Amino acid sequence: MDSSLGIAGRVFRRGDSGYEAARAATMWNQRLPPRFPEVIVQANDANDVLSAVRWAGRAGIKVGVRSGGHSWSGNHVRDGGLLLDVSRLDEVRIDRRARKATTGPGRAGHQLAAMLAREKLFFPAGHCRGVAVGGYLLQGGYGWHSRVLGPACMSVEAVDVVTADGEIVHASAHENAELYWAARGAGPGFFGVVVRFHLRVYDRPKVIGFAAQTFAADAFEDVFRWLHAIGPEVPGGIELQMLLSRHTPGVRGPGMTVIAPVFASSYGEAWRWLAFMNQSALRRRARIALPFVPSGLTPLYYGVGQHYPDGYRYAVDNMWTSASIDDLLPGLRRIVETLPPPPSHMLWMNWAPPPERPDMAYSMEDKIYLALYSVWKHARDDAQFVHWPVARMREMEYWATGCQLADENLGQRPARFVTDNHLARLDRVRAMYDPAERFHSWMGRP
Numbered sequence: 001m002d003s004s005l006g007i008a009g010r011v012f013r014r015g016d017s018g019y020e021a022a023r024a025a026t027m028w029n030q031r032l033p034p035r036f037p038e039v040i041v042q043a044n045d046a047n048d049v050l051s052a053v054r055w056a057g058r059a060g061i062k063v064g065v066r067s068g069g070h071s072w073s074g075n076h077v078r079d080g081g082l083l084l085d086v087s088r089l090d091e092v093r094i095d096r097r098a099r100k101a102t103t104g105p106g107r108a109g110h111q112l113a114a115m116l117a118r119e120k121l122f123f124p125a126g127h128c129r130g131v132a133v134g135g136y137l138l139q140g141g142y143g144w145h146s147r148v149l150g151p152a153c154m155s156v157e158a159v160d161v162v163t164a165d166g167e168i169v170h171a172s173a174h175e176n177a178e179l180y181w182a183a184r185g186a187g188p189g190f191f192g193v194v195v196r197f198h199l200r201v202y203d204r205p206k207v208i209g210f211a212a213q214t215f216a217a218d219a220f221e222d223v224f225r226w227l228h229a230i231g232p233e234v235p236g237g238i239e240l241q242m243l244l245s246r247h248t249p250g251v252r253g254p255g256m257t258v259i260a261p262v263f264a265s266s267y268g269e270a271w272r273w274l275a276f277m278n279q280s281a282l283r284r285r286a287r288i289a290l291p292f293v294p295s296g297l298t299p300l301y302y303g304v305g306q307h308y309p310d311g312y313r314y315a316v317d318n319m320w321t322s323a324s325i326d327d328l329l330p331g332l333r334r335i336v337e338t339l340p341p342p343p344s345h346m347l348w349m350n351w352a353p354p355p356e357r358p359d360m361a362y363s364m365e366d367k368i369y370l371a372l373y374s375v376w377k378h379a380r381d382d383a384q385f386v387h388w389p390v391a392r393m394r395e396m397e398y399w400a401t402g403c404q405l406a407d408e409n410l411g412q413r414p415a416r417f418v419t420d421n422h423l424a425r426l427d428r429v430r431a432m433y434d435p436a437e438r439f440h441s442w443m444g445r446p
Contacts, residue, residue: 009044031313037083054166067105068132075188105134139187139405153184158198164434185362187405191434213286228325240350247342250287317389319400320366331396411443
């Protein structure tokens with residue numbers, strides 16, 4: 001216990017033995033940014049969070065918050081101030097009858113999904129193992145079955161927040177409503193510490209599986225055109241995605257894997273929904289074609305994890321777009337031509353959101369999501385790989401409507417992450433709850 005801060009958890013001041021290990025532990029990306037908080041607090045519980053925020057207020061320093069450390073850019077790791085690690089706040093409670101759950105910010109989404117599955121329940125948890133719900137829910141939450149259930153923040157019914165003045169408040173649509181509004185979409189610029197999320201959960205889909213097809217380099221343009229054209233017709237229970245990589249099953253050299261995770265009420269429904277893929281003219285060119293594989297979530301998590309291995313260095317950037325395929329193709333060809341070695345890759349995700357969403361800070365999405373992930377092992381290769389995602393996105397940003405906070409690269413390439421009206425409202429709400437700007441905002445805000 002640190003008596004000077006009144007904290008039961010561990011406290012590391014810059015220069016202490018263990019400080020650098022604690023700083024590195026706050027980042028999953030092995031490319032640790034050269035930024036150094038003055039103090040790192042590993043909170044054990046909400047009381048530690050209260051004490052840390054109050055101490056920061058007395059000291060007049062800023063606060064960054066880490067729940068799972070999967071921010072590619074390390075938005076939480078800043079020079080000076082206090083870095084508050086809430087990964088140990090991971091308690092989950094499930095009320096099966098009421099279809100409700102509460103969770104601390106440090107609980108990994110795949111663990112929450114498994115706990116709910118044992119109760120025959122479901123929540124749109126993130127696609128990658130290890131991603132904690134804290135940052136995931138704050139930035140929106142693009143997860144399994146989100147085309148039907150919406151981004152996961154839509155299923156957040158309330159939050160318990162430690163505010164900048166060192167008080168814990170409950171925020172919902174009926175209490176501290178503006179703070180609740182901001183918590184659903186502000187992402188790394190949120191001006192408080194969520195210590196508990198109150199979630200609405202759902203009946204588990206009876207059938208979870210996927211279809212997949214792989215294609216070689218000579219089919220690139222045809223696959224891109226097909227993905228763009230078919231997107232609006234894909235049933236909501238299917239997450240149509242394409243992954244471009246230099247390592248593709250059944251292909252020598254660069255290739256594309258088109259995968260369609262399915263969340264259906266029956267096997268018959270799943271097969272009907274997949275007709276657009278299994279009966280397409282493009283299918284005859286597939287090197288591998290899996291028409292439907294019942295799987296559950298575990299194999300889906302495993303498949304995603306092959307492209308995001310532990311212990312690697314990452315540089316990431318992204319864009320939302322509704323541009324025509326003819327407008328996008330020059331940039332897409334450039335991505336294909338310059339694609340780094342695996343496990344680096346490009347992701348194309350068909351999204352096609354509904355015309356209206358509930359009133360919340362989250363407000364940036366579009367028909368198509370494109371993301372680039374440069375992935376390499378050694379620091380000596382940073383100069384070779386770190387600039388690829390941002391360079392390619394800069395070449396295509398004329399066609400972008402904005403970016404997604406989950407894969408943000410705002411420090412290097414500022415972009416719209418909420419609508420202009422919502423950003424102005426976020427500023428007003430911040431002035432209400434954090435007038436001294438105790439909490440760090442977004443890096444590189446446009």
